Amino acid sequence: MQQALGSCRKTIPSTISSYIKSGQPRQALALYQKLKEDGHTPTDGHTITGLLQACAILKDSEKGLAFHEAASRAGLLASDHAVGGAVVYMYAQCGSLSRAQQAFDSLPFRNAITWNALMTGYVEHGHYNQVLDYAAYMQLEGISLDYVTYLCVLKASGSLGATDKVCELHSEISRRGLLEKYPSLGSTLLDVYAKCGLLTRAQEVFDKLRMRDIVLWTTLISGYVENGHAAPAMKCLEEMQLEGVALDAVAFVCISKACGMLEARDKGREMHSEIARMGLLKKNFVVGSTLVDMYVKCGLLAYAREVFDKLPVRNVITWTTLIAGYAEGGNGEEALNCYDQMQSEGLSPNPVTIVCGLKACGTIGAASKGQAIHAEIERRRLLKTDILVANTLIHMYARCGLLATAQEVFDRLLAPDIVSWNALITGYVESGYFKEAVKVYEQMQSKAVPPNAITYLSVLKACGCVGATEKGIEIHKEIAQKGFLESDLLVGNTLVEMYAKCGSPALAQQVFRKLPAKDVISWNALLAGHAQVGESASVFQMFDEMLGAGFTPDPITFMSVLNACSRTGLYDKSNMYFESMSKEYGLAPHLEHHTCMIDLFTKVGRLNEAMSLVKKMPFSPDFSTWHTVLDACKDWGNMELGMQAFEHAMHFNNPEVVID
Numbered sequence: 078m079q080q081a082l083g084s085c086r087k088t089i090p091s092t093i094s095s096y097i098k099s100g101q102p103r104q105a106l107a108l109y110q111k112l113k114e115d116g117h118t119p120t121d122g123h124t125i126t127g128l129l130q131a132c133a134i135l136k137d138s139e140k141g142l143a144f145h146e147a148a149s150r151a152g153l154l155a156s157d158h159a160v161g162g163a164v165v166y167m168y169a170q171c172g173s174l175s176r177a178q179q180a181f182d183s184l185p186f187r188n189a190i191t192w193n194a195l196m197t198g199y200v201e202h203g204h205y206n207q208v209l210d211y212a213a214y215m216q217l218e219g220i221s222l223d224y225v226t227y228l229c230v231l232k233a234s235g236s237l238g239a240t241d242k243v244c245e246l247h248s249e250i251s252r253r254g255l256l257e258k259y260p261s262l263g264s265t266l267l268d269v270y271a272k273c274g275l276l277t278r279a280q281e282v283f284d285k286l287r288m289r290d291i292v293l294w295t296t297l298i299s300g301y302v303e304n305g306h307a308a309p310a311m312k313c314l315e316e317m318q319l320e321g322v323a324l325d326a327v328a329f330v331c332i333s334k335a336c337g338m339l340e341a342r343d344k345g346r347e348m349h350s351e352i353a354r355m356g357l358l359k360k361n362f363v364v365g366s367t368l369v370d371m372y373v374k375c376g377l378l379a380y381a382r383e384v385f386d387k388l389p390v391r392n393v394i395t396w397t398t399l400i401a402g403y404a405e406g407g408n409g410e411e412a413l414n415c416y417d418q419m420q421s422e423g424l425s426p427n428p429v430t431i432v433c434g435l436k437a438c439g440t441i442g443a444a445s446k447g448q449a450i451h452a453e454i455e456r457r458r459l460l461k462t463d464i465l466v467a468n469t470l471i472h473m474y475a476r477c478g479l480l481a482t483a484q485e486v487f488d489r490l491l492a493p494d495i496v497s498w499n500a501l502i503t504g505y506v507e508s509g510y511f512k513e514a515v516k517v518y519e520q521m522q523s524k525a526v527p528p529n530a531i532t533y534l535s536v537l538k539a540c541g542c543v544g545a546t547e548k549g550i551e552i553h554k555e556i557a558q559k560g561f562l563e564s565d566l567l568v569g570n571t572l573v574e575m576y577a578k579c580g581s582p583a584l585a586q587q588v589f590r591k592l593p594a595k596d597v598i599s600w601n602a603l604l605a606g607h608a609q610v611g612e613s614a615s616v617f618q619m620f621d622e623m624l625g626a627g628f629t630p631d632p633i634t635f636m637s638v639l640n641a642c643s644r645t646g647l648y649d650k651s652n653m654y655f656e657s658m659s660k661e662y663g664l665a666p667h668l669e670h671h672t673c674m675i676d677l678f679t680k681v682g683r684l685n686e687a688m689s690l691v692k693k694m695p696f697s698p699d700f701s702t703w704h705t706v707l708d709a710c711k712d713w714g715n716m717e718l719g720m721q722a723f724e725h726a727m728h729f730n731n732p733e734v735v736i737d
Contacts, residue, residue, distance in 0.1 A: 090123030093131070102131035106140065120147060122157035129163035138171035145180065155185050162190035169198020189215070189223050196229040208233035209242070224259040231262075235269030243269055244278070256285070264293055271300025276309070291317075291325050298331045307338035324351070326361045333367045337374035345371050349384070359389055366395045373402030378411075393419070397430040404433045409441035426453075428463045435469040439476035447473045451486075460489060468496045475504020480513075495529055502535045511539040515548060528555075530565050537571045541578035549575050553588070563593055570598045577606025582615070597628050604637035613641035617650075632664055639670060643677040651677050668696045675702060679709030684718050 089112065096105035109128055112119060119125075125148045132141035145164050153160040161184045168177035181187070181195045192215045199207045212222065212230045222230070227250055234242040247266055250256055256263050263286050270279035283289065283297050294317045301310035314332055317324075324332070329352055336345035349368055357364045365388045372381035378399075385391065385399050396419040403412035416434045419426065426434065431450060438447035451470060459466045467490055474483035487493060487501050498521045505514035518536040521528065528536075533556055540549040553572060561568045569592045576585035585606040592599060600623045607615040620638055623630065630638075635658050642651035655674055658664040671694050678687035687706055691698050710718045 089119050090121060090127060093124060093127035097127055097130050097134070102134040105131040106135075118147075120151040120153075122148075122153050122160050125151075125153060126157075126159045126163045129160070129167045133163075133167040133170040136171050138168065138173050138176075141167040141171060154183070158186070158188050158190055162188075162194045165191055166194035166197065169195060170201070172198075172202060174198055174202060174204070187218070187220075189220055189226065192220065193223070193225040193229065196226065196233075200229045200232050203236070205233035205237045209237075209239075224255055224262055227255065227262060228265050231265050231269050235273055238273060240273050240275060243273065243275075247278070247282075260286070260288065264296070267293060268296050271296055272303075274300075274304045276300055276304060276306060280309075289320070289322070291322055291328060294322055295325070295328045295331060298328065298335075302331050302334045302338070305338070307335040310335040311339065311341070311344070326357055326364050329357065329364050330367045333364075333371040337371035340375045342375045342377060345375055345377075346380070349380075358384070358387055362388070362390050362392075365389075366392075366398065369395055370398045373398055376406065378402050378406060378408070391422070391424075393424050393427050393430060396424060397427065397433060400430060400437070401433045404437040404440065407440060409437035409439075409443065412437035413441075413443060413446055428459060428466050431459070431466055432469045435466075435473040439473040442477050444474075444477040444479060447477060460486070461491065464490075464492075464494055464497070468494075468500050471497060471500040472504065475500060475507065478508055480504060480508055480510060493526075495526060495532065498526055499529070499531045499535065502532060502539075506535045506539050506542075509542075511542045514539040515543070515545060530561060530568050533561060533568050534571050537568075537575040541575035544579050546576075546579040546581055546584075549579060550584075562588070562591065566592070566594055566596065566599070570596070570602055573599060573606070574602040577602055577609060580606075580610055582606040582610055582612060595626075595628075597623075597631055597634065600628055601631070601633045601637065604634060608637040608640045608644075611644055613645045613647075616641035630662060630664075632658075632667055632670070635664070635666075636669055636673065639673040639677075643673050643680065646677065646681050648677065648681050648683065665695075668694070668699075671696070672702055672705075676705055679705055679713075682709075682713050684709055684713060688718055 089108070093105045093108060096102065096108070105127060109119075109124075125144055128144050129141060129148075132138070132144065141164075145167070148154055148160050148164065154164070161180075165177050165181045165184075168174070168180055177195055177198050181191060184191055192211060196208045196211050199205075199211070208229055212226060215226065216222065227246060231243060231246055234246065243266075250262055250266070256266075263282060267279055267282045267286070270276070270282060279297060279300050283293065286293060294313065298310045298313045298317075301307070301313065310331065314335075317328075329348060332348055333345065335341070336348060352358060352364055352368065358368070365384060368384050369381050369388075372378070372384060381399060381402055385395060388395065396415065400412050400415045400419070403409070403415060412433065416426065416430070416437070419430070431454060434450050435447060438444070438450065447470075454460060454466060454470060460470070467486065471483045471486050474480070474486065483501060483504050487497060490497055498517065502514050502517050502521075505511070505517060515536060518528075518532065518539075521532070533552065536552060537549065539545075540552065549572075556562060556568060556572065562572070569588065573585045573588050573592075576582070576588060582603070585603055589595070589599060589603045600619070604616055604619055604623075607613075607619060616637055620630070620634070623634070635654060638654050639651055642654065651674060655666065655670065658666050658670070671690060675687045675690055678684070678690065684706070687709065691702060691706065706718070
């Protein structure tokens with residue numbers, strides 16, 4: 078340092094500048110301190126500018142203030158544009174925006190440098206509207222925007238979501254030929270367009286860039302992924318690899334997310350192999366946790382657990398990702414094992430983890446574990462602060478059959494939302510408490526909470542199960558008024574099913590005819606309604622109409638048709654339909670179809686055929702089947718077959734009896 082001091086007195090500004098450019102701001106300040114101790118305090122504009130830049134880099138506003146005062150005493154603020162800009166920039170970078178503004182306002186003249194210094198600070202500290210205002214004021218003063226100004230205004234406009242302004246700036250920048258001259262403008266435009274979701278424009282900018290490095294590729298890929306467009310992201314990956322650009326950690330994170338969104342298992346495993354080869358799982362926590370998330374979304378939980386177990390660090394987020402995967406995949410036991418293991422490692426579950434744990438409890442009926450999690454929720458007072466946790470708790474208790482507890486939790490909510498009401502109504506319906514479900518629905522209406530499709534699905538099912546036709550008609554009017562029949566086929570189908578279960582096939586048919594779209598479920602609901610009230614001729618007519626409309630019947634369709642045959646004793650017709658299931662439609666008859674045929678055979682006295690079908694069934698006949706045959710043998714006076722049926726029926730009371 079002493080040697081540099083002796084030989085570089087005349088080149089102090091360039092020496093300080095060299096330190097700044099090489100990323101050594103402390104050495105620049107140290108050189109100045111040595112000069113000061115030696116009795117030489119340089120106050121030229123170049124030196125002061127460099128020192129202010131060093132303070133800006135180090136965020137040292139106290140030293141910066143000292144150089145600001147020195148520049149003021151030397152009269153540099155009035156004579157040197159660069160010094161004034163450096164003072165403003167230093168304060169702005171240190172986060173002292175009020176001082177930066179004061180310094181800016183005190184300058185006797187302002188140029189693009191000083192304006193840019195102020196705007197750069199405002200952008201970096203999130204004051205985007207001020208940046209747009211200052212750009213307008215700058216132009217009013219007759220100062221043209223340069224590329225630094227454009228960078229600031231683009232970033233500010235993008236952060237505000239002012240897409241029209243971004244497009245306007247893009248046109249202006251292109252017209253002035255600045256994109257070719259300043260590559261940073263192109264990369265900033267790409268980044269802003271990607272973050273604003275204007276991906277077509279982002280792609281256009283990207284395609285015109287001369288040099289495309291991994292940062293630019295990743296910016297574009299990330300834009301596609303974050304906006305839910307995984308397929309174009311994967312295409313970008315292929316193009317990038319063709320250009321020989323090597324992936325970095327950020328790129329791997331983006332592509333792993335895309336693989337998860339597309340459930341691209343093979344590509345995901347390929348990325349995993351490359352990540353492992355580069356040793357990134359041990360070096361980069363984000364890469365590893367994203368890989369776990371990718372495997373979870375692909376349903377490959379064994380692979381997710383394998384990656385998870387190799388992570389050098391595991392936090393609540395990675396644990397929650399794994400727990401959520403097990404819970405959503407129906408493996409509640411493993412989800413709760415992970416939940417306990419996470420806590421044993423000293424990590425406290427966050428609200429999302431708690432929600433996943435409650436879902437797992439509901440899936441496997443682990444009420445005691447759910448109550449333990451409930452106690453944790455109470456301790457942390459989450460019922461008052463997190464409605465998602467509260468709603469999931471209600472749903473968990475309902476799934477476990479603890480409806481009284483679910484109701485207690487609901488009653489304690491200060492402001493239950495529609496999800497809260499739905500969780501309670503659905504819980505009552507799924508547990509068979511249909512009247513209670515309707516009562517809760519009426520309470521919800523009294524509170525003026527607007528029902529949604531889920532509400533209507535549950536309460537219509539409840540009405541159908543208890544035969545509450547009048548209430549169903551009332552709900553029907555409300556659904557029609559709100560346009561749900563036109564917009565939600567599932568609601569329409571459930572309404573048809575409700576009328577069918579209430580024994581009102583005519584009303585069911587009215588709704589069915591008005592549905593703007595139909596599927597096999599719509600037809601099945603209507604067929605079941607006619608079959609239930611014994612209108613067999615209507616069942617056959619509707620079945621033919623269904624086939625004529627181009628719909629393919631499913632096993633549920635054939636249950637209604639076979640039931641209609643059984644009710645009216647149509648032996649030949651039932652055989653025809655039963656055989657067509659497998660021969661024409663490739664449907665293997667279920668136990669219920671066989672039982673329906675056996676019931677028909679016994680009704681018409683074809684006991685040998687009934688017994689033959691029982692023995693040919695690909696399932697083990699249940700007690701009810703043998704009881705049907707036994708009763709028929711009694712009615713028809715067939716003692717021989719009756720004894721056989723009796724022996725088989727007795728087998729259910731004494732399974733150790735072996736029957737040949």
